[in-house]
Amino acid sequence: MTDPGPEIQTDPPCTVLVVEDDHDVREALEEVLGGAGYGVITARHGAEALTHLRSGSLPALILLDLSMPVMDGAAFCAEQKKDPRLAPIPIIVLSAAGALADKVSALAVAGYLRKPVRLDDLLTTVERFCSIPS
Amino acid sequence: MKPLRVLFVEDVADDATLLHLELRRAGYAVTAERVETAQDMAAALARSPWDVVLSDYSMPRFTAPDALALLRSSSQPELPFLIVSGSIGEESAVASLKAGAADFVIKSNLARLVPAIERELGEAQMRRERREALAALEQAIRARDEFLSIASHELKTPLTTLRLQVAGLLRAAENARSNLSDDKVRSRLAAVSRSADRLADLVDRLLEITRITTGRLELDRQDLDLCALVHEVLTDLDTSLRESGSAVMLQADPPVIGHWDRQRIESVVTNLLTNAIKYGEGKPIEIMVEDLGPRGRLVIIDHGIGIAEADQRRIFERFERAVPERHFGGFGIGLWLSRQIVEAHGGCIAVASRPGEGSRFAIELPKIGVAA
Numbered sequence: 001m002t003d004p005g006p007e008i009q010t011d012p013p014c015t016v017l018v019v020e021d022d023h024d025v026r027e028a029l030e031e032v033l034g035g036a037g038y039g040v041i042t043a044r045h046g047a048e049a050l051t052h053l054r055s056g057s058l059p060a061l062i063l064l065d066l067s068m069p070v071m072d073g074a075a076f077c078a079e080q081k082k083d084p085r086l087a088p089i090p091i092i093v094l095s096a097a098g099a100l101a102d103k104v105s106a107l108a109v110a111g112y113l114r115k116p117v118r119l120d121d122l123l124t125t126v127e128r129f130c131s132i133p134s
Numbered sequence: 135m136k137p138l139r140v141l142f143v144e145d146v147a148d149d150a151t152l153l154h155l156e157l158r159r160a161g162y163a164v165t166a167e168r169v170e171t172a173q174d175m176a177a178a179l180a181r182s183p184w185d186v187v188l189s190d191y192s193m194p195r196f197t198a199p200d201a202l203a204l205l206r207s208s209s210q211p212e213l214p215f216l217i218v219s220g221s222i223g224e225e226s227a228v229a230s231l232k233a234g235a236a237d238f239v240i241k242s243n244l245a246r247l248v249p250a251i252e253r254e255l256g257e258a259q260m261r262r263e264r265r266e267a268l269a270a271l272e273q274a275i276r277a278r279d280e281f282l283s284i285a286s287h288e289l290k291t292p293l294t295t296l297r298l299q300v301a302g303l304l305r306a307a308e309n310a311r312s313n314l315s316d317d318k319v320r321s322r323l324a325a326v327s328r329s330a331d332r333l334a335d336l337v338d339r340l341l342e343i344t345r346i347t348t349g350r351l352e353l354d355r356q357d358l359d360l361c362a363l364v365h366e367v368l369t370d371l372d373t374s375l376r377e378s379g380s381a382v383m384l385q386a387d388p389p390v391i392g393h394w395d396r397q398r399i400e401s402v403v404t405n406l407l408t409n410a411i412k413y414g415e416g417k418p419i420e421i422m423v424e425d426l427g428p429r430g431r432l433v434i435i436d437h438g439i440g441i442a443e444a445d446q447r448r449i450f451e452r453f454e455r456a457v458p459e460r461h462f463g464g465f466g467i468g469l470w471l472s473r474q475i476v477e478a479h480g481g482c483i484a485v486a487s488r489p490g491e492g493s494r495f496a497i498e499l500p501k502i503g504v505a506a
Contacts, residue, residue, distance in 0.1 A: 028294065
């Protein structure tokens with residue numbers, strides 16, 4: 001979880017895309033990130049996230065669950081890497097999967113957080129990629 | 135006649151015939167092949183399964199120790215291998231037995247042949263059974279490990295919501311500038327409460343699984359209307375139904391009353407409906423509650439991904455699911471649990487499905503204990 005990636009054009013400057021299939025977790029992430037001053041957009045799975053990314057402005061960071069219906073996290077990463085416009089957006093995996101370190105090392109993402117994540121850890125990590133203008 | 139497949143490693147055809155006759159006399163229906171080179175033996179082993187190898191000790195182009203080595207590195211390494219030969223001297227005999235030959239029978243005393251073969255077949259059978267029991271045990275351990283990993287994954291999802299919502303609300307409460315509306319607070323507390331319920335449900339299911347596997351499932355029967363129950367479950371699942379986009383077509387009118395365990399039948403109905411929503415691809419779901427006189431029947435039909443024929447029996451087994459876990463949440467045990475509960479009521483559960491066209495699940499429950 002070190003390289004924040006190259007600067008990219010985003011609008012608004014601090015938007016996080018949350019990709020998560022569980023309704024309550026998605027909503028919780030939306031609330032706490034929104035409460036901390038971030039713009040939040042959400043998607044229920046990888047395919048929906050791609051649709052968002054290809055039709056609108058780009059977020060500064062993607063918070064990505066791994067096990068999701070339709071298109072899972074790994075498949076989403078592969079698609080994102082193939083699209084030169086989307087590839088620079090850093091991804092933080094947020095998952096309850098076992099052997100998570102092994103799983104994410106294959107995905108070449110910016111970092112990962114384990115569920116159930118602590119709010120402080122979540123906000124510290126997000127802040128590294130996406131700082132709110134005070 | 136007991137069938138016996140014998141591979142003779144023997145250069146003298148008459149000697150093989152003699153052994154063949156000896157086995158026939160003992161009541162065996164012998165299928166045999168005779169080989170006298172390593173190449174032919176390897177081919178015979180690769181071609182078909184055998185019960186026993188009877189090998190001469192020394193042949194012009196092959197020996198018993200070589201044949202034994204070849205057998206051990208073949209695809210049937212545990213076949214009993216007996217040496218049937220003229221006198222070969224103590225040293226060779228001992229060396230052969232040490233190398234793993236099961237026995238040594240002298241051609242001039244063939245009376246020992248059949249008992250030796252029978253003993254070896256018995257032992258081979260025991261080895262096979264032990265191996266199978268071990269494999270079954272290993273499979274059960276793998277399944278349990280997989281179940282534990284899925285269970286912990288499932289528990290972490292509502293825990294994530296709990297942690298984030300509670301910490302977020304706490305933070306807002308401590309921040310004087312926070313202007314969280316009462317509505318917001320209420321809806322976030324509702325999410326907290328839902329997550330606590332989910333955790334409690336998951337723990338209940340874990341306990342239920344333990345109760346069933348240890349044979350301690352006791353039903354708490356009471357008069358219950360299956361129609362009303364289906365209505366209640368539909369209300370509980372309202373949010374996920376709306377999210378899925380599936381419309382519900384419901385036929386559950388006159389009460390269908392039986393003497394059933396409310397909580398457990400509710401979990402069965404919830405499981406079947408949750409599956410229909412999960413695998414229904416947003417297409418309509420049909421639900422019918424029918425009164426069959428002595429029994430009540432619930433039918434749930436979705437028009438989603440369906441289940442391949444090979445998977446249809448498997449899905450009622452423990453820790454099985456037809457689609458990979460990563461795509462759909464849940465313990466992968468819901469249908470097994472449902473079947474156990476329905477069967478504990480003396481009822482039955484069945485599935486009919488075609489991949490790509492959807493699935494039809496039906497349960498039938500005897501009404502027992504209810505006056506007509």
